[in-house]
Amino acid sequence: xxxxxVTIALLVAIGSILFAVENVVQTPFPWIRLGLANIxxxxxxxxxxxxxxxxxxxxxxxxxxxxxxxxxxxxxxLSLSGGIVATLAMHVALVYKKRIFSLVGVSIVGALAKNIAxxxxxxxxxxxxxxxxxxxxxxxxxxxxxxxxxxxxxxLLNQRIAPK
Numbered sequence: 001x002x003x004x005x006v007t008i009a010l011l012v013a014i015g016s017i018l019f020a021v022e023n024v025v026q027t028p029f030p031w032i033r034l035g036l037a038n039i040x041x042x043x044x045x046x047x048x049x050x051x052x053x054x055x056x057x058x059x060x061x062x063x064x065x066x067x068x069x070x071x072x073x074x075x076x077x078l079s080l081s082g083g084i085v086a087t088l089a090m091h092v093a094l095v096y097k098k099r100i101f102s103l104v105g106v107s108i109v110g111a112l113a114k115n116i117a118x119x120x121x122x123x124x125x126x127x128x129x130x131x132x133x134x135x136x137x138x139x140x141x142x143x144x145x146x147x148x149x150x151x152x153x154x155x156l157l158n159q160r161i162a163p164k
Contacts, residue, residue: 007163008044008052012059015040019064023075035111035146037064041087042107042154047163050091057083074126081121082114089113103158107151108144115139 018037037060044053061083065076090110093101101109119139123132 003163004048007047008056011040011044011056012063015056015060016063016067019060019079020067023064023068023070033146035114035150036153038083038086038107038110038114038150039154039157041083042090042103042110042150043158043162045087045090045094045106046103046154046158050087053087053091054084057087074122077125078118078121082118085117086110086114102151103155104148104151107154108147111143111147111150112140115143 015037018039022033022036040060041053041057044056058080061076061080062071065071065073065079068075070076087110090106090113093106093109097103097106116139119132119135123129
């Protein structure tokens with residue numbers, strides 16, 4: 001079996017565990033998470049590209065939602081939709097990374113895209129009240145904090161364990 005497939009499987013497992021752990025950890029605001037599972041998606045984008053990153057994202061969200069009992073729950077829909085949009089946005093940012101963005105910047109772009117996508121999905125599918133937009137400033141602040149944290153961790157891991 002190829003080392004690449006083994007690494008992808010490990011990233012799915014690690015991402016699923018991080019996803020599940022973050023879903024049981026209490027935060028001051030129940031809809032805000034650090035997003036540590038996004039590290040594996042960011043690393044996959046950096047190492048291989050969009051196809052592998054999307055594969056890892058979908059598998060880790062599916063497995064994580066089964067582990068937490070939230071498969072097809074609104075949290076699953078928000079996580080998957082936000083994750084796909086974030087992965088696409090990070091891919092675009094990585095294309096320009098060498099000229100504009102660091103890995104931390106790419107992470108911030110992904111966090112911003114994920115939060116905006118989740119807010120829009122929540123509005124159109126679940127809440128349907130314009131008051132949800134009042135959460136945007138809180139989301140933008142959390143985006144900056146979580147994007148920086150995830151980006152720094154991804155950068156440090158990339159330096160230590162990047163496949164040769």
